[in-house]
Amino acid sequence: MKFGKKPYASKEKDFRFKTYLTGELPPLPASFGPKAQIADWGMLGNDQYGNCVFAGAAHAVMLWTAEGGHPVLFTVQDVLSDYAAVTGFDPNDPSTDNGAYLRDALDYGRKTGFIDASGQRHKIKAFLLLDILDFNEILMATYLFSDTKLGILLTQTAMDQFYAGQPWTITENDSRVIGGHDVEFISFDGQWINVVTWGKEQKMSIDWFKAYCDEAWAQLSEEFLVNGKSPDGFDMTQLQADLSALTPKPHNFTIDITPGKATAQIGQNVTIQVATKDNGIPVPDQKITVDYGGISRYSDSAVTDNNGIATFNLSCNKEGEESGLFRWVDPAGVSHYGTSFITFSNNVFSSALSSQDFIKRAISVAQNYKTVYMWGTFGAPVTAALINAKAAQYPDHYTDTKVAYMKSLIGKGYFGFDCAGLIKGILWGWSGDASKDNGGAIYNSNGVQDIDADTMINKCSEVSTDFSKIVPGEAVWLPGHIGVYIGAGKVVECTPEWENGVQITACRNIGAIPGLDGRVWAKHGKLPYINYSIEEAFKLEHAVMYFKTDDFSSALMVSNRLGRCAMFCRNGDNANTHKDAMAAKHLVVIGGSEVTNHPNVTNCCGSGAPETAILAAQYAKTL
Structure with a gap:
């Protein structure tokens, strides 16, 4: 049969x-x-x-x-x-x-x-x-x-x-x-x-x-x-x-490029996604071609997936703008075009997720969503199709008992993660949207590769077994398992133990916490995808960044890199060190709020959290 x-x-x-x-x-x-x-x-x-x-x-x-x-x-x-x-x-x-x-x-x-x-x-x-x-x-x-x-x-x-x-x-x-x-x-x-x-x-x-x-x-x-x-x-x-009402509508094919315009550090990988739709419905299996005509001159192609998205990866080792002209010939034979302009520069930091945002997102998954440990997943809604696919992919892991339990969760709002999948899902943009594949996470996006726990710790920097110096937002690891240290002796991890899902546990290298399960980890390290500068002691160079020109778009890029807490001073063409910020005529605070009482600054401006602007002013004063 x-x-x-x-x-x-x-x-x-x-x-x-x-x-x-x-x-x-x-x-x-x-x-x-x-x-x-x-x-x-x-x-x-x-x-x-x-x-x-x-x-x-x-x-x-x-x-x-x-x-x-x-x-x-x-x-x-x-x-x-x-x-x-x-x-x-x-x-x-x-x-x-x-x-x-x-x-x-x-x-x-x-x-x-x-x-x-x-x-x-x-x-x-x-x-x-x-x-x-x-x-x-x-x-x-x-x-x-x-x-x-x-x-x-x-x-x-x-x-x-x-x-x-x-x-x-x-x-x-x-x-x-x-x-x-x-x-x-x-x-x-x-x-x-x-x-x-x-x-x-x-x-x-x-x-x-x-x-x-x-x-x-x-x-x-x-x-x-x-x-x-x-x-x-x-x-x-x-x-x-x-x-x-099911009478077919006239075709309305569209193409959308994301990002249409962006800035990146030289050598940084930029993911460009091309979405093809007909009356708003994704069109899969479509060939997309691109001609790059900026710094480099070459062509590439990709095919849209089941969500109607074709993914391109672009990087450049020179400073300048890389322009891409994307073309899609729709099923009716009509060509559609879209463009993307990526500026590569040495003066732009990586747009890595700040450790603060990373921690907030990890905690949110643990506290605000129903989750279950599912090997090989990174935030997909639990469905029969997902269970069947993973059971076929990993038959040794998905025993009949596990499959039966997973099926009991169908239709109850659960999302599946494994330990590394939790970290990757967050970095890939997981948003908890049950209507989207993988909860909104986009596979292999944002320069983050699909790697396991052991490979992930090997990519970390400042890896150590000394937990007295661990910084919130770091990865904590033991063979075959990984989690995220969130501070105060706590970890967010996805494990089949205890609550069988994403949960907050105690990092027992630091100490037990009443009411929390926990474990002793082997190592910790800084993930290459996370910006930890804000989480470290606030240093002078983190408070003030000097720009000789009025190019505040560049300042904004650095602000984004520093998690919306970067401050910028400008002081004329002769200034060449951070110490010149003391005589700054204008303290520009990106992500701060208006400050008017700084003795060495005639005008302070910005928008956002007041304490950020005040802190910037205080540090500028002490230079």
Whole structure:
């Protein structure tokens, strides 16, 4: 037997079953079943090919047409032709037999229809996403529409039960998942769910369904509507109106470049992202080309990912401006252009995250979000698709027990991290946005590579085993594990121990803290991506930065680098040391507020925290 269902991935635009319930649903009977019997469902090629999604679609059409009194048949060739149309499958090329997404097959059924043995196509009028955590909703959809398409995950234990003619039930020694599969839910006897798969009917327990179903869809076929079956409690009129709104809009292709303009230190890596959209919807698998025509003259290209984003990395070892002209030829053959201008200079500090901001973000993850330790993640919302992907990627780590626990968190607002993934996620821009992949973090962005805990400590500077000199914001490490020291003897770490997620613990190298779990770490060091200057003792050079010109844009760049606490003085063309700040006629405070009582300064200005400006004035006075 072959599998063939690809992992489920959520989309905001999916119509949901709950949207169309009016609150007047008919009572759900204790048991129900189809109003027609199928003597021979047929394997339809699923014993040889991974076409289960399309074999299931054919089985559903067979049931609907039989209930309508005009049954139809399907051949293996019919089902394979639809499989090929959607996925590019070629029966002569095994490398193309990679299965399909349920949503893609359903969309094909709505737009094109599934072809039967007579050459007639059978369309789905609509398909609605069901809440797999609400079993009553699954039952009601099946009762109302005769069939529900279930995406399930099969274990070897389940396969052994199938071959033995036994129902799918959970056992103490349930094996790990070996593949995704599509089945058609057609009846319920009050205890067992009855589905069609591999040419016959198969029972599963409710507990097994809850553990191994990762998506479910209600389908409304045209045969269903022709049969005049419009159940009470379901707003068919509103659904029809929404379906008519699905008429394709005229294309509106756009290209967006981020950043459009920026400044970087010579040698610094700058990540440029190109987003392609059609009516605001990301367009994946698009080739983007760029011609650089500034300091360097060369061309490059990249392909947009599933989020419609192509990523380019740019660096330069010379001072000057690097300009990039990006081009996208959209699916309609029209070219779209965008530009990015990056100025490289020795007078600009790296825009590294300040240690203060880094600490605040780490604490926020620990205190304000539901998290769970998931190996290989950096802040993704916990979904069945994520669990399945990681279990397949790291089968030795994701035991059946862990997978079952992870699945119990689906739909409850949890985000997955591992120890290094917590640090990388923050540095990659994690924002806790559950509507975005990885919570808003952009993989491999901001010059931060995808590295593990041991590699990360090796990239740190001032690595030491002496914790008496540790600075807040440093990484703390022991073999295979890493965290962030946040000060006051505390660490933010993501660990499967204790609370099993991102949590605040005690750094016991400094001392135990009542009420906090903790551990002794082996080393600490300064991460290369963090600016620690603010966290260290406030030095004179941190308070005043001299500029001979009135170029305050350069001053602002340095301010950003120093975490919004940099101060700048200008004092005429003859000034050449910080000590000249004592005679400054203007103290310009970036990130401070107005100060008027400094004896050596005739005008102080700025905006932000008052204490910052006052501190700047005090340090300028002591020079």
